[in-house]
Amino acid sequence: MSKIQSIIVAEDVHKWYGKFHVLQGVSLTVNRGEVVVLMGPSGSGKSTFIRTFNALEEYQKGKIEIDGITLSHDLRNIETIRKEVGMVFQQFNLFPHLTVLQNISLAPIWVRRSPKAKAEELAMQLLERVGILEQAQKYPGQLSGGQQQRVAIARALAMQPKIMLFDEPTSALDPEMVREVLDVMRNLARDGMTMVVVTHEVGFAREVADRVILMDSGSLVESATPDTFFSHPKEERTRKFLSQIL
């Protein structure tokens, strides 16, 4: 039962950048439909950690299992896993030479081999879902940061992933645009998407997360429900961190 229930299983993951030990044996299990928020000071390894889930970062020791498939060095294995794991980046990373519609339909057409018409129909549905249907024919450079990030979310969703990873999705946005992106993420969580989110948005974490985790110096410090995490944290380190950001 637990095998079916848990969709991400990371066990004792270690990573070194040269001599620097970024991930010092991190273990995490995420259940289907769960929303996990990772917090922590910069340089604590939270981004690095979630980037190991879709093999954008290599790790030297430990084991990661995504939806029952163990991540290996084999390229085909990595590509299989990447199809199931959507990712949203801090800097959006939209493809500037393609229109919004092309950005979203690219991967379904080339990776999922779906017909162009069908991929574009899906893309339009997703654009409607993130609320920018009218921008389909524009280029990313013509959109605001918030709109770009919503396109990036739609692009990741177009592969119909089982898991969505968010790497500080609102950190590069002007304050007035943060909300439109968080709203999209909130709806996504409501629809039952499994999400791992690295963010400093306390309000979002309180409201949406099933679990909030503090990471520091490459290890998990505390993992608790948002209520416990923000109101009665057990660890001294968590209390210190919260006093700095609240």
Add this chain to the structure above:
Amino acid sequence: MTNDKLTWLRKNLFSTWYNSLLTVVCLVLLFWAVQGILTWAITQAQWAVIQVNLPLFLVGRFPQTLYWRTWIVVAIASTLGAITGGVFFGKQQLTKRGIALFAFIISVFLIVLPLDFTSRLWLLLIASLLFAGFWLGGKFTKVLTPWLSLLWLLSFPIVLWLIGGGFGLQPVSTNLWNGLLLTLLMAAVSIVLSFPIGVLLGLGRTSNLPVVRWFSILYIEIVRGVPLIGILFLAQVMLPLFLSADVRVDRVLRAIAGLVLFSAAYMAENVRGGLQSVSRGQIEAAKALGLNTALVVLLIVLPQALRTVIPAIVGQFIGLFKDTSLLSLVGLVELTGIARSILAQPQFLGRYAEVYLFIGFIYWVFCYSMSLASRRLERQLSN
């Protein structure tokens, strides 16, 4: 003169006493030079050497009875070029002034150039094809765009067939392909071939596979360290020594091989510059979507990389076009080669200035067209 112009003059040319002095000195020098050149061109220069030898400059010793084949080649190239131009820049409608200018240039050509009646007819036909092609390209942009590259690709074997003959046409040996015809042919084929090879080498140089990377680096650094003329001599003189006696590679083909091998190495470095300008985030985003390495390169990296290096690549093409003149030193009679043999005609001895000015002008026309097209292309692509 309006007040505006006077203010502009005062501000930019006569703002201080030394600026005024510089302006006057420059004007005097300019006047002196222009007057000298014009006086020479009108009173002293004997342009007969160009007039008499015009067909020689253009197609060399290509059989006169087969000129119609070269005219068809020009017609095909002009039509395709005009359609392409229309597709890319057709949004600017043909203005009355543009049409008038075009008609004026064509009529000057028809009147001034010492051509026989058939050539004038051909020129008129080509002019109308240019006009029609541009109009068609602007009008049916959507329909034509996907076919353009295919049409260009198809035109190559047809052009080669028309020039070289065979398959029902009277064959023309390659040593009769001369003049501008040969220059354009070699430049076009070399450009078309060196581009993909250069892209592959550029990708190879940034590859993760050590064998591929080292081979690319070795090739690029060796070729870049050798002068082009050396490579051309190598291709003409030494290649036949290495190959067995019954394998005869045509001289023109060997020349093209030399140009392509040389140009590809420089192209590779240009492409590498473009590849480095694509951010890591782009590659990560593409990978995260599940695209494999080949797709990441083809769909995400190369389109962005090539776009940023269009000016450098076109510069490379222009250089390659002019470098074909070096082939005159290894015995090919392209534009520069034919100029040299025309200068050896007893009745035109010593007419260096006229001949070299003329071919210089021809080189300039083609190079400037390329750089103009590249600037337009850049503007078109920067959305």
